[in-house]
Amino acid sequence: MTDQRQTPLAQSLPATVPFVAPERMEEIRGAAFEARLGANELSFGPSPKALAAMADSLGGIWKYGEPENRDLRQALAALHGIQPEEITVGEGIDGLLGVLVRLYVNPGDAVVTSAGSYPTFNYHVAGFGGVLHTVPYKNDREDPEALIAKAKEVGAKLVYLSNPNNPMGTVHSAKTVQTMIEAVPEGCLMVLDEAYTEFAPDETRPRLDTSDKRVIRFRTFSKAYGMAGARIGYGIAHREIATGFDKIRNHFGVNRVAQAGALAALKDQDYLTETLSKVAAGRARLAQIAQKAGLEPLPSAANFVTMDCGRDGDYARALVKALDKHGIFVRMPGVAPLDRCIRVSVGLPEEIEIFAERLPLALAELG
Amino acid sequence: MTDQRQTPLAQSLPATVPFVAPERMEEIRGAAFEARLGANELSFGPSPKALAAMADSLGGIWKYGEPENRDLRQALAALHGIQPEEITVGEGIDGLLGVLVRLYVNPGDAVVTSAGSYPTFNYHVAGFGGVLHTVPYKNDREDPEALIAKAKEVGAKLVYLSNPNNPMGTVHSAKTVQTMIEAVPEGCLMVLDEAYTEFAPDETRPRLDTSDKRVIRFRTFSKAYGMAGARIGYGIAHREIATGFDKIRNHFGVNRVAQAGALAALKDQDYLTETLSKVAAGRARLAQIAQKAGLEPLPSAANFVTMDCGRDGDYARALVKALDKHGIFVRMPGVAPLDRCIRVSVGLPEEIEIFAERLPLALAELG
Known part of the structure; x- marks a missing residue:
């Protein structure tokens, strides 16, 4: 029910959230993610x-x-x-x-x-x-x-x-x-x-x-x-x-x-320089992982790599879900034709290697 | 100049700030306050x-x-x-x-x-x-x-x-x-x-x-x-x-x-209880200071004491200014007849004693 005292505009708005939080997804799946690669955060953290x-x-x-x-x-x-x-x-x-x-x-x-x-x-x-x-x-x-x-x-x-x-x-x-x-x-x-x-x-x-x-x-x-x-x-x-x-x-x-x-x-700014070089390395590694798994990494100028899965949105959504089951949090574009892709943030090297290990498993499950 | 692309409502609004910050006042007066008693903050700080x-x-x-x-x-x-x-x-x-x-x-x-x-x-x-x-x-x-x-x-x-x-x-x-x-x-x-x-x-x-x-x-x-x-x-x-x-x-x-x-x-909640008792003591001390200086403390259920200076808004504003010169930050109500008062937050005991010492000096200066 909507409060009828709200403005007509407010009454017309849905109670949507722009993004579902990883914490909520963890609650649903019943365990913490092993690799948090979905929110484009900087896993290295800020300057000391x-x-x-x-x-x-x-x-x-x-x-x-x-x-x-x-x-x-x-x-x-x-x-x-x-x-x-x-x-x-x-x-x-x-x-x-x-x-x-x-x-x-x-x-x-x-x-x-x-x-x-x-x-x-x-x-x-x-x-x-x-x-x-x-x-x-x-x-x-x-x-x-x-x-x-x-x-x-x-x-x-x-x-x-x-x-x-x-x-x-x-x-x-x-x-x-x-x-x-x-x-x-x-x-x-x-x-x-x-x-x-x-x-x-x-x-x-x-x-x-x-x-x-x-x-x-x-x-x-x-x-x-x-x-x-x-x-x-x-x-x-x-x-x-x-x-x-x-x-x-x-x-x-x-x-x-x-x-x-x-x-x-x-x-x-020295720490920023160091961060940028770590992110560039992570980006290169993610691209390599994508290619090895048969996905096409888009060239990226950000702290994430978007990977073309070569099929439709339903397939990419299923892949995001399969990765979730494997303990990996990633997101994907919401609108076609972009939604043929998944988006993977540069996390810590160990998180990226977890992704490297489980991406092929998730893809195999989808067939 | 206002950006003419803003909505008519936005264009009509002044660029006012609800409160001038103590940091800005300190910049104007050229020195830090010795007693920060104007923003109803809890000087004791949060629970450890x-x-x-x-x-x-x-x-x-x-x-x-x-x-x-x-x-x-x-x-x-x-x-x-x-x-x-x-x-x-x-x-x-x-x-x-x-x-x-x-x-x-x-x-x-x-x-x-x-x-x-x-x-x-x-x-x-x-x-x-x-x-x-x-x-x-x-x-x-x-x-x-x-x-x-x-x-x-x-x-x-x-x-x-x-x-x-x-x-x-x-x-x-x-x-x-x-x-x-x-x-x-x-x-x-x-x-x-x-x-x-x-x-x-x-x-x-x-x-x-x-x-x-x-x-x-x-x-x-x-x-x-x-x-x-x-x-x-x-x-x-x-x-x-x-x-x-x-x-x-x-x-x-x-x-x-x-x-x-x-x-x-x-x-x-134990820390909260302790806080409330410290604030009650500070309130009582502030009321005592006001009375001694010839101001009338209003009964307070908050972490500040509002003091009736017994004259008009110009007088209270002059008192706030005089206290500022003496290193003390307080605020006051903005609208008559409330603006016959000044409002003093419960600060640290030592800040309250600075106020006790300088309030009579500031009042004497006003005559």
């Missing part, structure tokens, strides 16, 4: 300096966090060569996407994304009554020209691109993305989700240009910095866009431990 | 068991938090003798109030609260385009009869009461609150903010009755449990109301450290 800073911060946990995130915004501004006013910090990109959609999308407004791209963005659009228009992927990559054409056609308020892309791991060049930014129609804002950008080559990142009001870019401490459980990410945009978040965000919403950890993680 | 659990949880900070907050909801359900489905967990009461207002308030809908009560609730109502109607306090207490009468008059979707009240520290009996709940008009939901309830006598808490759809109650780990920086709180309501939050909340929004800390804090 970030861990130490977070532990230190617990002594002050009785205090509210500083609501403007000033220290972190200053450090980020210095790292990126921009101004603190051009940065907004929030409870992960998920939280920031919610605030963004609320700022820009009225019920009935059009929003454009790719069919099968990040579900949490879609969840927020639906949650504010926006109307989602999708275009298909092209060769397993998001299609910037089609996205822009659709945005023009429907008069979109927002057009979303993730680069590298989740769930496929594919990436566009900086030049292609920059061309897309320059084609964003009047009245529309491009949402460039760069959650995985640290894993990708430099030449996939357009120059940060905060004088350009056509785009907002999102980054996070959940992926390359290994702090998914801390819930902290940031947006980079023209100050007129970035400061808009202050009108409605939950000002005291960012956890104090997360603030301390993010600041320390950012300062340990 | 909660601190240990939070430190332990850092090893898993690379994982997303469990999005259903199942362990915590089960523990809370056991503590309160209710069901987990009747509890929703979020990023502090501030975050939960935002979700609540979004669920229930359409632009133009009426909402009722007391003039001078919790500003962050008002911030969310304005942020979703609700129209706020206020009634005055009566003898420095919120006025349940007037709130209900106003809710009926304007057809309110929500009517807000904090018990104990912030910023006055006053409290109503369980019977008075229960009478208010029973008078909530059809179509309206009562928001009972119990952030400070652990500090108050048992007989100020109506029995938890989750079969009653007229009320949602909010509790937090920020106050009596000493974890303001962790950002975790919860709502208790009929399951139809509580599960509604799942439609739009940021499912992975609660920090993993906060989840672990809250669970451990809840299990250490």
Whole structure:
């Protein structure tokens, strides 16, 4: 039953969850996973300096966090060569996407994304009554020209691109993305989700240009910095866009431990370099495992490898289920034709070897 | 400049912050406060068991938090003798109030609260385009009869009461609150903010009755449990109301450290008992200090003492400023006639003695 006092929009929304948590899956299967390779987390964890800073911060946990995130915004501004006013910090990109959609999308407004791209963005659009228009992927990559054409056609308020892309791991060049930014129609804002950008080559990142009001870019401490459980990410945009978040965000919403950890993680760029090389090695090994098992690994610029199983969505879903039985947590794209694939995160080397051992068993069971 | 692509509602909103942070005030004054008595934080900090659990949880900070907050909801359900489905967990009461207002308030809908009560609730109502109607306090207490009468008059979707009240520290009996709940008009939901309830006598808490759809109650780990920086709180309501939050909340929004800390804090009820007795002693000492300095302490059921300075808002504002110069951070109610008072949190005994020493100096300076 729905509470009839809710707004008509709220009443119309289903009580769906964007993702089923691995903890819930473990409860259903009655045992813990032996390899947690489904949520694109960084199993290596954050920098020891970030861990130490977070532990230190617990002594002050009785205090509210500083609501403007000033220290972190200053450090980020210095790292990126921009101004603190051009940065907004929030409870992960998920939280920031919610605030963004609320700022820009009225019920009935059009929003454009790719069919099968990040579900949490879609969840927020639906949650504010926006109307989602999708275009298909092209060769397993998001299609910037089609996205822009659709945005023009429907008069979109927002057009979303993730680069590298989740769930496929594919990436566009900086030049292609920059061309897309320059084609964003009047009245529309491009949402460039760069959650995985640290894993990708430099030449996939357009120059940060905060004088350009056509785009907002999102980054996070959940992926390359290994702090998914801390819930902290940031947006980079023209100050007129970035400061808009202050009108409605939950000002005291960012956890104090997360603030301390993010600041320390950012300062340990050596650890990040080490992480990136470990992830690259894990990616190569996953590709090798896929090939050996007869699956086709897609080229990946992220911390996961998406593997084409060469058949339909039912087959890939059955494989995900079979891997679950073998103690392995992976996920897969939700929409055809992407759902012919499974998506495997770079875990610890020992987890990857468990996957190497059991993937052939799971495939054999499917026949 | 406002981004013209924002929704008309977003464009109309000011970029205000509900509270200026003490860190910002310290930057302005050029030195740290010697006594942080303005944010109703628990200077004693959380249970050592909660601190240990939070430190332990850092090893898993690379994982997303469990999005259903199942362990915590089960523990809370056991503590309160209710069901987990009747509890929703979020990023502090501030975050939960935002979700609540979004669920229930359409632009133009009426909402009722007391003039001078919790500003962050008002911030969310304005942020979703609700129209706020206020009634005055009566003898420095919120006025349940007037709130209900106003809710009926304007057809309110929500009517807000904090018990104990912030910023006055006053409290109503369980019977008075229960009478208010029973008078909530059809179509309206009562928001009972119990952030400070652990500090108050048992007989100020109506029995938890989750079969009653007229009320949602909010509790937090920020106050009596000493974890303001962790950002975790919860709502208790009929399951139809509580599960509604799942439609739009940021499912992975609660920090993993906060989840672990809250669970451990809840299990250490002995520490809570100890905390309450320390706070009661601090409250008594603050009342004594006020009286000695010629101010009138209001009876308090919270972790702060509101002191009537006996003059107007300008005088109290000048006193807050003078205390700031003397290294003491306090806040005050923002609306007349409440703004004849200052509000002083129970800090550490040594902070309270700094206040005792400098209050007379600050008052003397004002003349």
